[in-house]
């Protein structure tokens with residue numbers, strides 16, 4: 001214990017010192033060290049998950065790769081730091097990571113009082129519940145008196161408390177720090193209910209002993225816009241992250257993908273495509289990168305739609321439909337300002 | 341450094357060579373350097389927090405927490421404040437530490453004495469216990485206990501019940517809740533009288549034994565008083581107590597009071613782990629008492645039990661107490677491993693507050709202050725106890 005406290009104290013001291021160091025300009029720091037340090041989860045299938053050779057995959061991981069490609073022209077120039085929900089903001093504040101891309105919900109409190117800013121919403125989610133089929137429960141409103149397993153340091157535990165209070169139901173919460181502990185306790189029967197972001201429910205269900213014996217209830221009890229976070233007051237880096245996200249969306253909207261991007265650079269006559277890919281205009285200068293920054297990002301990971309399909313879409317174990325994460329002109333709410 | 345008095349004047353030295361001046365100068369310089377560093381750190385922290393737009397100060401403790409905690413000794417809901425959540429954490433740490441210290445002391449003494457037993461089997465059992473328990477990392481033991489508790493016990497729907505009053509399931513133990521009716525104060529008065537009576541009896545019996553050598557069955561009489569007096573109060577008041585019995589609900593048992601399995605696992609692991617160390621401390625303490633003491637007490641006609649209790653242990657205590665105190669401190673601090681199994685102790689509950697409010701520096705300072713206070717109080721108590729137990733030299 002002594003050691004934990006000491007390292008926490010040191011961590012705090014370092015984090016406090018780090019804030020000033022970091023404000024030197026993350027973009028310059030990143031360029032000079034030659035890679036991006038990206039904070040991800042400790043293993044959430046479809047979002048950020050390591051395999052046994054420590055190759056990371058997932059939507060959040062690909063986003064970091066896209067940023068790395070935009071900066072360095074190489075999507076592999078990124079190192080991943082696995083973080084629990086509880087550790088993640090301190091890690092970013094302290095400068096231990098350059099960008100937090102860990103299914104993190106954009107809330108007003110986090111955006112305004114942690115010294116951090118959200119750069120966009122890479123996945124629109126909402127909180128749901130999962131229960132054992134054997135309980136015969138078909139609605140969250142029938143959960144009065146249940147025990148609920150969840151992760152600490154999340155919006156999940158706050159929404160949960162609100163929901164049960166608003167519906168005048170009693171419950172017992174059992175909160176763990178690591179997602180494996182949460183899912184383990186649920187599997188062992190410590191709780192009747194497991195709750196987290198709905199995407200997380202589908203992902204964690206795959207880790208259960210018998211996934212098919214569990215059902216996700218229909219209710220969505222919150223808005224969970226998940227997106228990348230950077231430190232506040234570092235506008236150059238903020239712009240790089242924000243516009244990488246927009247570039248991935250614009251690419252999908254304009255039909256630019258991993259396969260055709262070189263061809264588009266050479267042959268496209270569409271001025272919007274030409275501006276996005278840096279053939280026309282000099283938008284690269286504005287965000288402190290080379291003019292073909294967006295082309296390099298798309299080449300590394302594909303556009304937003306491709307990233308979605310590859311990691312969480314219907315052809316993956318998660319089988320999540322685009323839903324509200326479709327582009328604005330395809331019935332969803334993903335929308336990017338134009339490159340102009 | 342010699343102070344010269346009387347006739348001859350001290351030999352003149354340059355004042356920068358004067359050892360007195362020198363030592364003062366060094367001390368002052370050191371203080372200045374330390375103070376400068378402390379001030380720099382403080383200043384830098386405040387400045388950086390302000391720059392990063394992170395609020396500082398303890399005002400946030402009055403804000404609504406918004407999350408729930410699984411196990412609380414004081415009333416707490418999601419609309420309570422962060423400060424209260426921290427308080428819940430402090431009390432939960434205190435609960436597991438106090439229960440753990442009491443239990444581990446008892447088990448530790450038993451193990452220590454067993455280890456020295458002449459009975460081969462008994463001594464071996466104690467030895468194996470000690471070697472296993474102190475060599476497996478505590479965190480692993482906690483996780484194992486938690487797994488065992490969850491796996492071995494049935495779901496609440498099939499809870500084991502003792503006569504329909506006490507229920508045991510993987511959600512914990514649930515016992516009936518006391519409902520204090522009118523006149524209950526008489527029971528409390530009975531209890532207070534019993535405690536006072538036992539204290540007086542103990543002193544009286546000792547004084548009498550010292551004076552006349554006659555013994556008095558203090559233990560049995562005390563037990564009788566402890567049960568009898570509150571019972572008398574209960575009867576006089578016309579039986580004001582009633583119970584709220586737990587009953588099956590949809591998911592969990594409703595009503596009654598419960599103890600969560602996280603507490604049970606943490607308590608078991610801390611107690612059993614620390615008892616292995618205490619066992620060794622007790623053994624060392626007993627072995628430190630000269631063999632002649634035991635032989636002398638046998639020669640005086642004491643049987644082995646009383647010889648151990650009256651002659652050996654009191655002398656062993658002065659060797660045992662100081663390391664025992666460190667074990668108590670360790671147990672208290674180790675209880676922070678609770679975070680791994682979701683028991684809302686100070687570190688777990690405080691950590692949640694830290695994370696939800698973003699006030700890292702403040703929460704860490706509270707952690708340090710609370711653990712420091714616990715440790716200092718324990719040390720002070722053990723020092724006091726140690727000085728009481730010192731051999732009275734005549």
Ligand SMILES: N[C@@H](CCC(=O)N[C@@H](CS)C(=O)NCC(=O)O)C(=O)O
Nearest residue numbers: 041042043085104105154155179200
């Ligand atoms: N979106 C929520 C919660 C995100 C969260 O932590 N979800 C869990 C799902 S169980 C998770 O990702 N765990 C993975 C891990 O801790 O590595 C937030 O930002 O507070």
